[in-house]
Amino acid sequence: MFVNKSMTRKVITGNPEMNLIEARELMIEHQIRHLPIVDQENRLVGIVTDRDIRSAMPSIVLDDYDSSDERKRLSGIRLENIMTRDLVTVSPMYTIQDALLLIQKTRVGAFPVVDDEKRLIGIISIRDLVRAFINVLGIGEPGTLIGILVDQKVGQMKRIVDAITEERISFGSILVARYWEEEDKRAVFPYLLTNNVARVKKKLQDMGYTLLDPMEWYIDKLPGNE
Amino acid sequence: MRRTGFVYDERFLRHKTGPYHPEIPDRLVAGYKGIQEGALLEHLTLIPAVPARQKWIESVHHVAYILRFEEACLYGMTEFESPDNQMCQESYDIALLAVGGILAAVKAVMEGEIDNAFCPIRPPGHHAEIAKAMGFCYFNNIAIAARYLQQEFGVERVGIIDFDVHHGNGTQHIFEEDSSVFYYSIHEHPSFAFPGTGREFEKGANAGFGYTLNSPMLPGQGDDEFKMLIERDLIPAFGTFQPQVILASTGFDGHRDDEMSGINLSTECFSWIMERIMQMGDQYAKGRVISILEGGYSLARLPELIRNHVAILMGR
Numbered sequence: 001m002f003v004n005k006s007m008t009r010k011v012i013t014g015n016p017e018m019n020l021i022e023a024r025e026l027m028i029e030h031q032i033r034h035l036p037i038v039d040q041e042n043r044l045v046g047i048v049t050d051r052d053i054r055s056a057m058p059s060i061v062l063d064d065y066d067s068s069d070e071r072k073r074l075s076g077i078r079l080e081n082i083m084t085r086d087l088v089t090v091s092p093m094y095t096i097q098d099a100l101l102l103i104q105k106t107r108v109g110a111f112p113v114v115d116d117e118k119r120l121i122g123i124i125s126i127r128d129l130v131r132a133f134i135n136v137l138g139i140g141e142p143g144t145l146i147g148i149l150v151d152q153k154v155g156q157m158k159r160i161v162d163a164i165t166e167e168r169i170s171f172g173s174i175l176v177a178r179y180w181e182e183e184d185k186r187a188v189f190p191y192l193l194t195n196n197v198a199r200v201k202k203k204l205q206d207m208g209y210t211l212l213d214p215m216e217w218y219i220d221k222l223p224g225n226e
Numbered sequence: 227m228r229r230t231g232f233v234y235d236e237r238f239l240r241h242k243t244g245p246y247h248p249e250i251p252d253r254l255v256a257g258y259k260g261i262q263e264g265a266l267l268e269h270l271t272l273i274p275a276v277p278a279r280q281k282w283i284e285s286v287h288h289v290a291y292i293l294r295f296e297e298a299c300l301y302g303m304t305e306f307e308s309p310d311n312q313m314c315q316e317s318y319d320i321a322l323l324a325v326g327g328i329l330a331a332v333k334a335v336m337e338g339e340i341d342n343a344f345c346p347i348r349p350p351g352h353h354a355e356i357a358k359a360m361g362f363c364y365f366n367n368i369a370i371a372a373r374y375l376q377q378e379f380g381v382e383r384v385g386i387i388d389f390d391v392h393h394g395n396g397t398q399h400i401f402e403e404d405s406s407v408f409y410y411s412i413h414e415h416p417s418f419a420f421p422g423t424g425r426e427f428e429k430g431a432n433a434g435f436g437y438t439l440n441s442p443m444l445p446g447q448g449d450d451e452f453k454m455l456i457e458r459d460l461i462p463a464f465g466t467f468q469p470q471v472i473l474a475s476t477g478f479d480g481h482r483d484d485e486m487s488g489i490n491l492s493t494e495c496f497s498w499i500m501e502r503i504m505q506m507g508d509q510y511a512k513g514r515v516i517s518i519l520e521g522g523y524s525l526a527r528l529p530e531l532i533r534n535h536v537a538i539l540m541g542r
Contacts, residue, residue: 142353142360142395142421167246168309194310195353195361195392195420196248198485198523214418214445214488 003099004092006132007113007122013038016045016080021071023079024053034110036120037083044112044120046083056082089114092121096132099124138172143193147212148204152184160188163207167200169193177219187212189219228513228541231334231343232270233327234258238348241320243312244304248486248523249350249362257346257519260529266536271340275327275347277319278370282329285373286366286400291357295321295364307359313349321349321364328371328518335471335514336379342507342515342539344476346532350520352394352475353421361392361421368475368518369400372407375471382406385469385511387460388413389499390477390520391487393424393440397475403434408467410460412452414480414489415442439463445488449495452480456502464506471514472507474500478522478531486523496531500538515539 014023014035027035027050037046056077058070090099090111099111103126110125134140150156157174164171172191179185192200201211239251261267283292298306299318305311324347331343351368353361368386375381386401388394388411401407409430416422430438441455478484480491500517507515517539522528 139422142423144420144422145418170309193308195486196310197420198248199246202485 001096001132002092003090003094003096003113003124004122006096006128007092007124008128009122011036011112011120011123013120014048014079015039016078016083018079019075020053020056020077020079020082021075023048024057027053034123034125035079036112036123037079038120042120043118044087044089044114046080046085047087047112048079048083049109052082052084087112089118090124091115096129100129103129136173137175138191138193141172141193142195143172143191144195144197145189145191146197146201146204147214147217148188148190149179149182149210149212150186150188152186156186157188159207160190160204160209163203164190164192164200167203169196169200175219180221187217187219189217227269228341228539229339230270230536230540231273231331231340232261232267232536233273233275233331233343233345233347235275235323235327237275237320237323238346240314241317241348242314243362247312247362249348249521251348252525253523253528254346254348256525256528257532260531260533261536263529264533264537266533266540266542269540269542270344270536271334273327273331273334273340273343275323275330277322278325278329282370282374283322283325283365285377286356286369287354288357295359306364310361311359311364313364317349317364324348324351325365325367325370328367328516329374331516332371332374333378335516336375336381341513342517344517344519344536344539346519348519351518352388352390352397352520353392354396355399356396360396362521363396366396366400368394368473369397371473371516371518372401375473376406381470383408383467383470385464385467385472385506386410386475387472387503388475388477388520389480390475390522391480391484391489392420392477392521393442394475394520395421395423398423398428398438398440401434402430402438403432405433405437408437408439408463408469410439410441410463411475412441412443412455412460414487415444418445419487437467443489446490448490449492449498452489452491452495453498456499461502461506464510468510469506470511471516472503472511474503474515474517475520476517476522476535477520478524478528481522481524481527481531483527484522484524486521493527493530493534497534497538500535504538504541
């Protein structure tokens with residue numbers, strides 16, 4: 001799962017000579033928060049975020065926010081003066097996992113995707129990753145989630161999958177989460193593409209599994225409630 | 227006492243769903259038993275069911291979908307579009323009959339022959355999309371009833387209340403851009419229950435924005451939470467919308483003894499919601515309330531639930 005499969009390819013870009021007002025309007029129009037700045041050869045030279053724009057603008061509580069003097073001043077500010085040049089970029093052959101970990105590490109919300117000549121070929125943002133994650137969860141399709149507590153030992157998943165498959169139920173996804181309450185336990189969340197889970201739930205219980213109380217479900221939790 | 231219509235036809239039992247399915251003919255038998263035991267039967271007006279004309283099915287569903295369903299039955303296929311939708315050769319005919327029965331009840335109400343009606347039909351309808359069967363549903367019965375009210379009787383504001391424990395995705399999608407049909411649903415939260423729609427922020431689209439309202443309920447919350455949500459969300463919304471007719475997607479599967487859900491409602495809570503619906507019916511809709519069965523799978527509880535439901539419609 002490479003970034004080039006999930007990235008946005010039609011990137012809205014700016015150029016270094018563009019002014020602040022033009023950039024702001026472009027970003028509002030396209031509902032984007034990151035504007036990569038490219039030169040005439042489409043080589044990435046910087047990025048402007050909505051935060052960069054906002055901090056260059058006067059406070060909205062000022063009366064002269066929209067006055068012609070102020071507009072004039074803002075249209076004199078070129079993007080090359082406010083853009084971030086020290087960029088985190090990724091290659092199209094980065095994986096989605098790379099991108100997720102990089103977002104966590106850098107706290108940056110979007111990465112321009114560049115080829116070997118630094119030419120901009122896409123952008124991958126938290127939004128793209130959210131979409132990919134929704135897709136992986138399978139929640140776009142109708143179904144029912146169940147939560148099962150299992151021992152962390154080999155062969156558990158096979159038993160669960162077999163039991164569900166015997167009921168002729170298809171899987172939308174299966175999540176496995178660490179279960180902090182008990183050592184050596186995992187919480188398994190099969191998303192089942194059916195309205196009919198009563199029988200399979202009973203079957204899993206008869207096999208000795210504990211079904212987790214839905215109000216206690218979680219897939220992520222900071223250990224010790226930090 | 228009100229004159230309550232009753233759409234019942236033993237042919238509804240002939241839609242067979244196989245050995246491992248919760249949506250079975252015995253559900254209706256259980257409901258019928260409850261009505262008999264409550265000595266209500268002789269006071270109901272029996273509405274005979276005749277197959278609906280295809281025109282009315284087409285008021286909601288694509289022709290190609292209707293044909294696909296008919297062909298699947300003719301070929302003797304035992305499931306349609308998903309293993310959830312188990313069926314038999316007669317299912318298409320029975321589904322047409324169910325819609326026909328409902329439309330007959332709607333007509334009788336609109337022409338003043340009866341005040342309100344209960345339609346314990348099978349198969350259910352609220353999950354059925356315009357061109358997709360889903361969650362045991364083939365034709366969206368209640369959506370077709372709403373279209374019939376609009377097109378045949380010129381009703382301008384139809385209010386749908388869906389208290390089946392599952393969200394009525396089909397009904398919502400059919401009317402989400404339509405401001406003449408208000409769709410309200412209370413159901414188990416979609417992150418915990420089928421079909422995964424009906425989130426609080428789904429409020430309709432375009433001209434229909436604000437005419438869809440969802441009250442998702444978290445697992446285990448019970449009667450108090452249910453009643454609070456109805457009072458907080460449904461009551462004011464219908465007060466503003468002022469429906470001229472109320473259609474209810476009646477599901478009893480939120481009951482605590484029903485294995486299909488986990489919101490933990492009592493038998494009394496189902497009487498409470500029906501009384502509340504009847505009050506709104508009197509207030510806005512000249513008492514015109516048509517209740518259409520969706521889910522409810524506890525054979526042990528259906529007799530009392532349906533008996534109470536019908537008694538409230540009858541004003542007894």
